[in-house]
Amino acid sequence: MSSVIPYTVEKRPDTGLNNVKIGIWLFLASEVMLFGALFGGYILLRVGSTEWPHGSDFGLSVPLAFVNTLVLISSSVTMVMAWASLMRKDTRKYKIYMFLTVLGGVGFMVIKSIEYSAKFSHHYYPETHNFLALYFTLTGLHALHVVAGMVVNAYLLWPGFKMWETNPQQFTNRVESAGLFWHFVDLVWIFLFPVLYLL
Amino acid sequence: MSxxxxxxxxxxxxxxxxxxxxxxxxxxxxxxLHLAPGPALALGLTIALIKGSLVACYFMHLISEKxxxxxxxxxxxVFFFFELLIPMVTEGNNLHMGA
Incomplete structure (x- = not known):
């Protein structure tokens, strides 16, 4: 039995897509459902309560989250620019943009850890209030996704880059798939920011 | 792609x-602007929806995909919206729209 996965580069005749792209989009569809369940939990708890606190009641900092939003949006742009650089076969620019993308992830996590430490120093924990339970669950799960994306992007920047020498098309597809995941992480934050900090 | x-x-x-x-x-x-919870949610989520659509359509290339x-x-x-609606349907008698 062959261990080679078919259609990783060439397109399947029936779908017109390679399996990598179908796989990552199916995975993202499952991620939509995962976060959808948590957003459903947020709605359930919010509409079911007679009083619902504002994020500022627990010291959630809008300026800090605003900066984090800009960081994540910027890293999404650098990610897509990394892919565009590979399409132009400009590996020097690819490495610069990919490095900036990883750096954006690090920046996001540093700001998030500052925010978490501020909550813990005020003894705000998930058990303190339903709002905080949702805040820690949603942002914690999102942060795990950021870390996962950073690991994949760092791999594609350093050890995984050697595939460019042997199979540049497959490597470009890998970067595109990693980018789709990274943009999804950005997309989730776009909804988390207003829901938790502003509304 | 050229x-x-x-x-x-x-x-x-x-x-x-x-x-x-x-x-x-x-x-x-x-x-x-300190709007009431209903309009604030509607406006905030509408803007988020526009931003999300931009990311999905252009950064994720969904606009030109198969x-x-x-x-x-x-x-x-569709199932995502079901997930959001299920709490509203099942808890329909107990809605307060906490503010």
Whole structure:
């Protein structure tokens, strides 16, 4: 039995897509459902309560989250620019943009850890209030996704880059798939920011 | 994809980036209007929906993808809205819209 996965580069005749792209989009569809369940939990708890606190009641900092939003949006742009650089076969620019993308992830996590430490120093924990339970669950799960994306992007920047020498098309597809995941992480934050900090 | 096509894509990415920054500033600005919870939620989520659509359509290239992928995401979005609606339906007698 062959261990080679078919259609990783060439397109399947029936779908017109390679399996990598179908796989990552199916995975993202499952991620939509995962976060959808948590957003459903947020709605359930919010509409079911007679009083619902504002994020500022627990010291959630809008300026800090605003900066984090800009960081994540910027890293999404650098990610897509990394892919565009590979399409132009400009590996020097690819490495610069990919490095900036990883750096954006690090920046996001540093700001998030500052925010978490501020909550813990005020003894705000998930058990303190339903709002905080949702805040820690949603942002914690999102942060795990950021870390996962950073690991994949760092791999594609350093050890995984050697595939460019042997199979540049497959490597470009890998970067595109990693980018789709990274943009999804950005997309989730776009909804988390207003829901938790502003509304 | 030719170099001209890539250049065209890059110009679009930059415009989308500018739009996302502006919409993020608008989102924060709207929060300072201190609207009632209902309109504030509606406005905040509408802006988020526009931003999310920009990311999905242009950064994730969904606007130019094969129909099959559009169907995959459309079906998952239908179930996503079910997930959001289920609490409203099951708890319909106990809604307070906590503010």
């Amino acid at each position: 170099h001209e096509d890539i250049d065209h894509h890059v110009r679009i990415y930059m415009r989308v980036f500018a739009a996302l920054v502006v919409l993020t500033i608008v989102t924060v600005g709207v929060s300072y 129909k099959m992928l559009l169907w995959v995401m459309a079906i998952s979005l």
